[in-house]
Amino acid sequence: MSSEEFKIEKERLIEIYVREGILKTKSVIEAFRRVPRENFIPEYLRAYAYVDTPLPIGYGQTISAPHF
């Protein structure tokens, strides 16, 4: 997945979160936009970076889903 594709998926998530009232504050939205979640996820799971689900990061721990 290219960084451009990640960007499109992320904007789609932001749109949903704003519509559902999960994201409200400009600075919180901007922070979610700026940090590349894909860089914090194991290589083999990167395609799921902007799917709204928790992902394993090893050692029995997870990175939470973006909203929950």
Add this chain to the structure above:
Amino acid sequence: MVCIMNEALELEVGLKVLEVGAGSGYHACTIAEIVAPSDVPREEWGHVWTIEIVFELYKMAEENVRRNGYSDKVTVIHGDGSLGYSENAPYDRILVTAAAPEIPDTLIEQLKIGGLIVTPIGAPGGFQELVKAYKRSNGSIETVRLGGVAFVPLRGRKGWKGWW
């Protein structure tokens, strides 16, 4: 979870934040974007300290923070975060990214008057609720419940027994 927790934390530029449970380091970096944005002079920046009890994850988080350019805004520490991190206390905000039996008193102690803590409370695999608690000027704690959640259990001295 970053979206809901970051909204609940009432973050602003300049705040000192403690995160208990660094995990991948991702959440700490999103907080750094709010308390220490690059378009604000460095003197006005806040800072994020994040503690991780699992050594391998601590190494991973530190590497992720460095690789993504947040080293001057986020400090990753290896240790028992259920005891907080007294070295830089008190904090304006504290967040816990694992479910505790109750709000650890050590964390309340390390919170500034007027500060707030956001933490999931509840049993491993059982009912858990996200709680937001303000520390008022007389030292009392005012809690607000934010709804059901599912987190990994908090480990360490103030965490769940059997989850060390």
